[in-house]
Amino acid sequence: MGTIVPLRSTGQAATPLACAMGVMFHGENVPYKMNEKQFEAVSALESFDRYDHFISKVADWEQLWGAKSDEGWLVPVAPEDFEYFPLWPHPEYAQKITDENFPGHTATEISLEELIDHWLPLFEKDKVKVAVFPNKEWTFWCIEPQELKEELFNEMAKYQ
Numbered sequence: 001m002g003t004i005v006p007l008r009s010t011g012q013a014a015t016p017l018a019c020a021m022g023v024m025f026h027g028e029n030v031p032y033k034m035n036e037k038q039f040e041a042v043s044a045l046e047s048f049d050r051y052d053h054f055i056s057k058v059a060d061w062e063q064l065w066g067a068k069s070d071e072g073w074l075v076p077v078a079p080e081d082f083e084y085f086p087l088w089p090h091p092e093y094a095q096k097i098t099d100e101n102f103p104g105h106t107a108t109e110i111s112l113e114e115l116i117d118h119w120l121p122l123f124e125k126d127k128v129k130v131a132v133f134p135n136k137e138w139t140f141w142c143i144e145p146q147e148l149k150e151e152l153f154n155e156m157a158k159y160q
Contacts, residue, residue: 030090030091032061032090034090034092039092039093039096042093043093043097043135043136044135047133047135047139047140047141048141050132050133050135050140050141051132051133051140051141051143053089053133054087054088054089054132054133054141055151055152055155056155057089057090058089058112058152058155059112059152059155059156059158059159060159061089062111062112062113063109063110063111063112064087064088064089064109064110064112064115065087065088065089065090065091065093065094065107065108065109065110066085066086066087066088066094066107066108066110067086067094067095067098067102067105067106067107067108068105068106068108069102069104069105069106070104073085073108074086074098074102074105075128076102078142082127082128082129083126083127083128083129084128084129084130084131084142085119085123085128085129085130085131086098086131086134086140087110087115087130087131087132087133088107088133088134089133091107091109092107093133094107094108095107096136097134097135097136097138100136101134101136101138112152115152116149116152119145120145120146120148120149121145123145124144124145124146128145129142129143129144129145130142130143130144130145130148132148
């Protein structure tokens with residue numbers, strides 16, 4: 001299973017994977033309205049609890065968000081010298097948290113199908129880990145792509 005990784009920016013530039021920047025909350029289908037109280041309460045959860053929240057919401061709504069700039073997707077390098085791709089279950093988390101830690105990025109929607117069919121195999125091939133639901137302090141649950149895929153499939157099976 002994943003591990004908790006408390007990280008701050010290492011001062012290294014994010015590694016772009018490609019694509020042009022979209023507009024704020026790029027993607028038309030915001031899954032649900034969120035108020036500030038909900039944002040703060042969920043953001044304050046421990047890393048594994050935010051991970052559980054992420055799995056549940058993504059399996060239910062079948063959408064998630066990463067962050068992009070003009071230079072590409074946000075893919076920081078951890079102090080332990082591995083690349084990771086941060087993901088959130090709602091664009092407000094992605095935007096507000098990225099603004100504090102990596103200004104200049106925009107929350108960008110990724111469908112669950114695209115994550116499973118395109119991104120996770122690419123991450124596996126390139127040895128990029130997934131940072132599930134970083135918070136304002138930039139702590140998150142770090143997981144291998146294949147493990148995330150299995151967790152999402154297990155959760156989605158509950159909805160069938």
